[in-house]
Amino acid sequence: MTDPTRRDAVDPTGSSDSTALDGLDARDRRDRRERRVVWAVVVWIPLAIVAVTTLVQLLWIPRMPDEIAVHFDATGRPDRWTTPGRAVLGSAMISLSLVLALAIATFGGARAMRRTEGRPVRYLARVRPTAVFAPATTVAVSGIMLALYGLQLEGVEAPAWSVPVAIVGGLLLGALVGWIAWRVLPAPDRSASDAPAATPALDLAPGERAVWTETSSSPWLVAFLIGLALAVTAVPLVLAPEAWWLWVLLFVFVLLLATTAWIRVTVDRNGLVVRTLLGFRLSRVPLDRVISAADVDVLPAEFGGWGFRFDVHGRRGIIIRSGEAIEVERADAPPLVVTVADARTGAALLNALAAAKR
Structure with a gap:
């Protein structure tokens, strides 16, 4: 039969070990939670934006002209046209390529990063400079595409000045989303205590050369x-x-x-x-x-x-x-x-x- 009084006789050092394990568990839970946030910001939210934008464009196809302008010169006048179906497909492919590229830039090398003892890794904070570009770029591109295609509905010929306005408006909207993402995501904490400690120097004999x-x-x-x-x-x-x-x-x-x-x-x-x-x-x-x-x-x-x-x-x-x-x-x-x-x-x-x- 187990003696219930033995619980009080546990080595007090076990308490510190348990506390350390609890700290590691809490850190692991935080890391998993932050990785889910990164996935949401870099992948799922941009994909949702692309899906909604593509759906709107598909619903617009019956209202689009037979040939829709997809490229404009420096003065805002169209110089290249294609069919509405190809235009919507091209828009979706461009947006998905950007999402993929920014996801690769954000997640690239994450597994190669080793955890250094005494210096906790805040994954979300470390990838913040790149992660904010995903929703910002997706919103900017989607906004510009929707504006340019929307200007041509019912066969209307949009004035030349409206093209740069649509582009600048999309860029400003993307910048606003990027700023919001930057403010929401945690900032990297690089205090003096978190700065990397100097690597112990090699023991070289006086006059010894090394390369x-x-x-x-x-x-x-x-x-x-x-x-x-x-x-x-x-x-x-x-x-x-x-x-x-x-x-x-x-x-x-x-x-x-x-x-x-x-x-x-x-x-x-x-x-x-x-x-x-x-x-x-x-x-x-x-x-x-x-x-x-x-x-x-x-x-x-x-x-x-x-x-x-x-x-x-x-x-x-x-x-x-x-x-x-x-x-x-x-x-x-x-x-x-x-x-x-x-x-x-x-x-x-x-x-x-x-x-x-x-």
Whole structure:
């Protein structure tokens, strides 16, 4: 028979363990709740907006002319037409593509982010800079499409001035929705206690030299999109050869941009250096300007996507992928964040070399 008095003899340390477990459970519940909110803001609400917009356009088809304007020149006059069915289908495809692209930008790399002990992860707050664009962009595009198609109902020829008014109105409506989403979603909390602690420096002997280098590449989807952009810029070169110089410049620009999808990060006596695939230097932090370096976890959504970015805290970022990154606190500039594998070793060596330089 179990002695009921034994409940009072439990080791008092068990209480703290139970409290810690309760804290973890509460954090997990909060994370699940916040992920549901992100899904609602980034996916379900935009999809609902697209569905309602498409339904309205389908109901309008009997009132649309046989040929409906879908493109306008700089003066607001139509220069391209199509059938109402194709116009509605094209509108839906554009809207769904935007929802998909923004969902990828928001959720991209979420699983690669590891939870760091002592630094709770607020997922909703971290993806807030990117998440607000989903409802804002969807509302803006849907509003513009509805306005442009609505102006042509019953075969009415809309005045040229109404087109820019419809576009500006849709953009303002989208900006208002984005502002509301920004105010509703929790702001990232980056207090002093939440700032990344400097990675312990490597133990180098006096006069010992060391070099660390690693490469970082974009996810396959980003690489695919860059390749698609190169292909798209090459098509007009064939179809419109009279403007070949413009398309060549655009192609070269996209090609140079593509080289930044693969970078090499080096830490040595020169400090931290980031170069492109072709060797062009993207950034350099000399040792005498390094205050500290830390290995952190990064989501592209924190910085609004991939590439050269900055976040709401003022950090500058070279964001190639999600996951490990080196964050360098600089003496004369905002912190620099560079995503790269084995970031802990790189940060540890940078701290050691910077300390030896002082």
